[in-house]
Amino acid sequence: MAGPAAAAARELARRIVTLPRPGDSAIRTAVERALAEGTVLLLSYRDAAGHESDRAVEPAGLLAADGRWYLIAWCRTRRAGRGFRLDRITAAAPTGERAQPHDLAELLSGSAAAGAVRPTALGPLPVAIA
Numbered sequence: 001m002a003g004p005a006a007a008a009a010r011e012l013a014r015r016i017v018t019l020p021r022p023g024d025s026a027i028r029t030a031v032e033r034a035l036a037e038g039t040v041l042l043l044s045y046r047d048a049a050g051h052e053s054d055r056a057v058e059p060a061g062l063l064a065a066d067g068r069w070y071l072i073a074w075c076r077t078r079r080a081g082r083g084f085r086l087d088r089i090t091a092a093a094p095t096g097e098r099a100q101p102h103d104l105a106e107l108l109s110g111s112a113a114a115g116a117v118r119p120t121a122l123g124p125l126p127v128a129i130a
Contacts, residue, residue: 030092031071035059040099041073044091045084052090053077058099060107063116070113074102081107 034041043055057073060081064070068085075082081102108114 027089027092028086030094031059031062031086031089034092034094034099035061037094038099038101040076040095040097042091042093042095043084043089046088046090048088055082055084056095057082057084058102060102061104063108063113065113065116072104072107072113074100074107081111083111083113 030041033039038059041057041059043057044052045055046052055078056076057071058076059071059073061072062069063072063083068087070083070085071089072081072083074080108116
């Protein structure tokens with residue numbers, strides 16, 4: 001990306017902030033780097049029932065839904081597309097290995113998130129009336 005679009009993206013990125021939970025900044029950084037570089041990521045993941053597993057995944061994108069963030073990836077262990085809630089990832093280690101490219105919409109197909117759309121712009125923030 002170059003020119004005005006790149007400048008607009010950088011400006012938008014400077015205006016987005018998060019309050020990370022203690023300890024998850026390294027996980028978030030590893031996920032972001034794997035997405036940006038197109039590399040395989042090794043995850044330790046705790047599912048909703050509390051079961052831990054280790055996964056090698058090929059990241060395809062991020063999904064925001066119901067106030068939570070999900071890493072959408074091709075899971076080599078399950079040999080299928082999967083969503084991993086970021087707050088359930090207990091460790092994330094980059095491998096440096098090139099991941100196969102995966103279409104995000106295709107991985108979401110058939111899931112509850114199949115209708116997810118890319119934002120075209122940020123809407124206005126609600127204004128509190130005093």
